[in-house]
Amino acid sequence: MILYFSGTGNSLSVARTLAEETGDSLCHMADALPPAGNPGTGEAPVMMPARVIGLVFPVYYNDVPDAVKEFLDKVRFDPSSYIYAAVTCGGSAGNTLSNLDRILQRRGCRLSYGRPFFMIANSTATWKRQVTYDYGRLETARREARNMAAAVRSRTTDRSALRRSLTATVMGSSLSRALMKGFLQPSVNPSACVHCGICVRVCPNHNITEREGRIVLGSHCTQCLACAHWCPHGGIAVHGRVIPKETRYHHPDISLQDMFRR
Numbered sequence: 001m002i003l004y005f006s007g008t009g010n011s012l013s014v015a016r017t018l019a020e021e022t023g024d025s026l027c028h029m030a031d032a033l034p035p036a037g038n039p040g041t042g043e044a045p046v047m048m049p050a051r052v053i054g055l056v057f058p059v060y061y062n063d064v065p066d067a068v069k070e071f072l073d074k075v076r077f078d079p080s081s082y083i084y085a086a087v088t089c090g091g092s093a094g095n096t097l098s099n100l101d102r103i104l105q106r107r108g109c110r111l112s113y114g115r116p117f118f119m120i121a122n123s124t125a126t127w128k129r130q131v132t133y134d135y136g137r138l139e140t141a142r143r144e145a146r147n148m149a150a151a152v153r154s155r156t157t158d159r160s161a162l163r164r165s166l167t168a169t170v171m172g173s174s175l176s177r178a179l180m181k182g183f184l185q186p187s188v189n190p191s192a193c194v195h196c197g198i199c200v201r202v203c204p205n206h207n208i209t210e211r212e213g214r215i216v217l218g219s220h221c222t223q224c225l226a227c228a229h230w231c232p233h234g235g236i237a238v239h240g241r242v243i244p245k246e247t248r249y250h251h252p253d254i255s256l257q258d259m260f261r262r
């Protein structure tokens with residue numbers, strides 16, 4: 001079972017290649033949990049029955065995204081499971097894999113194999129006016145995902161990418177995260193919004209609603225930037241600035257339909 005989280009499609013594209021090459025099933029992390037408020041589900045962690053688990057998600061602030069940490073809080077894996085992870089990023093995965101391993105170890109499991117995928121940073125366009133994306137990196141990532149799948153099929157154990165760095169520890173500290181989070185805060189740009197509802201459907205956290213004809217962002221934003229990049233009309237600003245149309249990004253193999261949440 002491959003569990004993924006993705007805002008602009010990089011992680012979904014890697015997860016898809018892994019699923020195609022391993023024959024394993026693909027599931028959005030949110031879809032692996034019972035619907036919120038389902039009677040009888042209570043707060044007990046959900047046991048994931050699969051013995052081979054792939055975790056695929058983006059790097060946020062050199063670390064595991066809060067949304068993924070929250071997901072991991074709600075599930076349990078069999079300690080004998082073979083768990084591997086592919087984390088996608090723009091250029092620095094920091095301590096993400098080793099932090100993920102720590103989270104798993106607190107639950108009696110461990111990461112058998114992990115590797116970063118250097119793709120395209122979806123955050124750069126929020127502050128840089130001119131950004132040129134190197135789409136060649138996506139082809140490299142596809143090739144590397146195929147190699148990873150071959151290693152997963154033979155149940156390779158390789159923890160060499162689970163390194164830690166002091167810079168990443170400082171960058172991932174609560175203080176620097178709090179500062180950075182302010183720069184990636186989405187908000188509605190009412191003058192451009194045409195109420196098409198796309199952002200409501202792509203938000204992985206169900207944090208966007210339409211109320212009395214207005215688009216409203218709630219307080220459960222994981223800052224994935226899906227709304228800002230997928231809105232075709234510039235209806236979402238990030239730190240008060242709309243990402244110019246030509247620098248809005250999503251992985252070219254991933255469609256809007258692929259991103260729609262149930």
Ligand SMILES: Cc1cc2nc3c(=O)[nH]c(=O)nc-3n(C[C@H](O)[C@H](O)[C@H](O)COP(=O)(O)O)c2cc1C
Pocket residue numbers: 005006007008009010011012057058059060061062063088089090091092093094119120121122123184222223224225251
């Ligand atoms: C909130 C946030 C924080 C990010 N932090 C990092 C980072 O620390 N290092 C990095 O290389 N890229 C960082 N990025 C870029 C993403 O990791 C990268 O674009 C990723 O592939 C996006 O995956 P997705 O398309 O599946 O959402 C960040 C992006 C966001 C939205």
Ligand code: SF4
Pocket residue numbers: 188192193194195196197198199200215230231232233234235236
């Ligand atoms: S996707 Fe953009 S235009 Fe459509 S409802 Fe959301 S903010 Fe408005």
Ligand code: SF4
Pocket residue numbers: 007186202203204205206207208217220221222223224225226227228
């Ligand atoms: S509001 Fe936008 S940035 Fe925040 S979680 Fe939803 S889609 Fe992602």
